[in-house]
Amino acid sequence: MFDLSGKNALVTGAASGIGEATARTLAAAGAKVFVADLDFDRGVAVADDIAQQGLAAEFMELDVSDKSSCAAAEAYIRRTSGWLDILVNNAGIGHVGTILETTSEDLDRLFAVNVRGMFDLTKAFIGGMIERNHGVIVNVASIGGIIAIRDRLAYCTTKFAVVGFTKCIALDHATQGIRANSICPGRVETEFVKKRIAEYPDPKKAYEEMAATQAIGRMGTPEEIAACALYLASDEAAFVTGTALEIDGGFSVGK
Numbered sequence: 001m002f003d004l005s006g007k008n009a010l011v012t013g014a015a016s017g018i019g020e021a022t023a024r025t026l027a028a029a030g031a032k033v034f035v036a037d038l039d040f041d042r043g044v045a046v047a048d049d050i051a052q053q054g055l056a057a058e059f060m061e062l063d064v065s066d067k068s069s070c071a072a073a074e075a076y077i078r079r080t081s082g083w084l085d086i087l088v089n090n091a092g093i094g095h096v097g098t099i100l101e102t103t104s105e106d107l108d109r110l111f112a113v114n115v116r117g118m119f120d121l122t123k124a125f126i127g128g129m130i131e132r133n134h135g136v137i138v139n140v141a142s143i144g145g146i147i148a149i150r151d152r153l154a155y156c157t158t159k160f161a162v163v164g165f166t167k168c169i170a171l172d173h174a175t176q177g178i179r180a181n182s183i184c185p186g187r188v189e190t191e192f193v194k195k196r197i198a199e200y201p202d203p204k205k206a207y208e209e210m211a212a213t214q215a216i217g218r219m220g221t222p223e224e225i226a227a228c229a230l231y232l233a234s235d236e237a238a239f240v241t242g243t244a245l246e247i248d249g250g251f252s253v254g255k
């Protein structure tokens with residue numbers, strides 16, 4: 001089960017956190033993985049480390065908020081590998097604040113990466129997937145795309161959009177061999193969360209409070225989210241499309 005041999009996968013935001021764990025997990029399952037990120041040094045280090053384990057990985061410099069960068073990624077993969085089977089749109093950025101602390105520039109900045117970046121990269125690849133009548137799209141949203149999270153106005157706005165975007169792709173292209181699902185993680189211990197915690201006046205207290213918001217009393221690990229991406233990317237999930245899979249340690253249960 002969960003064998004991705006012979007498949008080509010691209011993971012965005014793969015230099016860190018959930019994206020890195022997903023790249024490692026998909027490669028371990030047999031996929032050739034394009035480790036895509038705008039962080040050159042960390043991205044190269046991740047791809048090299050995967051390759052040193054005898055697995056197939058290659059770094060790709062990509063800024064999802066730049067439409068020409070998305071088009072170049074598609075052209076490169078078409079030229080060098082022929083096609084893409086699995087697209088994991090994971091790159092994302094956050095912001096802390098209610099509408100009172102959020103500027104329209106903040107909203108534009110988050111939207112450019114979290115939503116428009118996902119749109120442009122998916123648009124670049126979906127034509128080729130439809131041509132082959134085969135393609136899997138996994139979009140990393142957030143539990144903040146299902147329920148509101150206090151002080152995360154801009155972030156939740158973009159993540160609700162990700163869930164909606166994913167459902168539309170799933171519905172429009174279900175009979176063309178395309179499956180699209182989103183993953184909605186609760187709090188996962190990554191650089192992303194560390195940065196958000198650092199924005200609080202008392203980071204230690206903020207950490208403890210964030211861990212406690214999961215019903216199981218701890219944050220998730222990137223590997224726990226990567227396992228979900230592997231399932232959705234695999235043929236074992238052939239009947240799964242349009243879902244928003246909550247993997248949140250019970251963050252939302254009872255809310």
Ligand SMILES: NC(=O)c1ccc[n+]([C@@H]2O[C@H](COP(=O)([O-])OP(=O)(O)OC[C@H]3O[C@@H](n4cnc5c(N)ncnc54)[C@H](O)[C@@H]3O)[C@@H](O)[C@H]2O)c1
Pocket residue numbers: 012013014015016017018019036037038039062063064065090091092093113117140141142143184185186187188189190191192193
């Ligand atoms: N960590 C959590 O608690 C959590 C919870 C729910 C959802 N998420 C989502 O998971 C995804 C990954 O989060 P993470 O915690 O692993 O973050 P992270 O900050 O550890 O990693 C994000 C990666 O994305 C890259 N990136 C940022 N902007 C980019 C761009 N324009 N183009 C290409 N790459 C870019 C960064 O360089 C970084 O390597 C995000 O979409 C985030 O919203 C995270």
